Amino acid sequence: MTHMLHRQGTMENLAEDYTMLAIRARGYNDGSLWRMQKVLEMASLYPIVNFGDIKNGSKFTTTLDTILTSSDQALPILHMVFTNKDDATLFMKDLKEADLGISVVAAGLFEEIFQCCRKVGITPHTANHSLGVFGRTEKLPPDEILEVTTMCGHSLVPVALVNKMIADVQKGRLSPDKAAEKLARNCLCGIFNPKRAAKILRLIVKK
Numbered sequence: 001m002t003h004m005l006h007r008q009g010t011m012e013n014l015a016e017d018y019t020m021l022a023i024r025a026r027g028y029n030d031g032s033l034w035r036m037q038k039v040l041e042m043a044s045l046y047p048i049v050n051f052g053d054i055k056n057g058s059k060f061t062t063t064l065d066t067i068l069t070s071s072d073q074a075l076p077i078l079h080m081v082f083t084n085k086d087d088a089t090l091f092m093k094d095l096k097e098a099d100l101g102i103s104v105v106a107a108g109l110f111e112e113i114f115q116c117c118r119k120v121g122i123t124p125h126t127a128n129h130s131l132g133v134f135g136r137t138e139k140l141p142p143d144e145i146l147e148v149t150t151m152c153g154h155s156l157v158p159v160a161l162v163n164k165m166i167a168d169v170q171k172g173r174l175s176p177d178k179a180a181e182k183l184a185r186n187c188l189c190g191i192f193n194p195k196r197a198a199k200i201l202r203l204i205v206k207k
Contacts, residue, residue: 003153004107018082043080050081052190152187
């Protein structure tokens with residue numbers, strides 16, 4: 001899914017950003033709500049920093065139990081955010097063993113994701129790669145701001161809000177962690193990585 005495709009950053013901070021998406025195919029595996037919920041339940045055994053779906057919200061606007069007990073058979077997509085390769089690999093192993101028949105998309109640094117797949121003996125079906133941004137790129141905000149805003153693939157974390165959070169941290173009104181949580185609330189589907197955002201905010205404020 002392309003909303004996870006354009007995350008920008010350094011090799012170092014992207015190595016702490018692994019997003020997973022579980023999606024059902026309409027007309028093919030309808031009635032598979034329990035399978036979708038099982039995927040999220042398995043993910044929750046690891047220290048995921050965010051999760052959610054577009055209908056119920058994310059970790060910062062709903063609860064895990066709300067999603068796991070939902071009776072909405074039309075639930076289309078679930079998202080989960082891991083912060084290290086080891087947990088992502090173990091989760092992939094769990095998925096392989098559970099064999100739920102649900103498509104799962106993993107996003108992150110290509111070589112890291114491929115290593116995860118090789119370790120558990122699975123072959124990626126498809127690989128998508130962002131070609132970057134074209135046009136009047138001088139209109140874009142600084143790279144460090146884009147590292148934060150691109151963690152919400154639906155563009156619901158605006159530059160102005162990021163700048164406000166930076167100012168609030170600089171003035172001591174908010175900690176980087178609390179500021180990152182406020183940013184995460186805007187991302188409805190739950191793929192925003194608040195742990196990574198907090199680290200980026202700390203680096204910006206130190207400058």
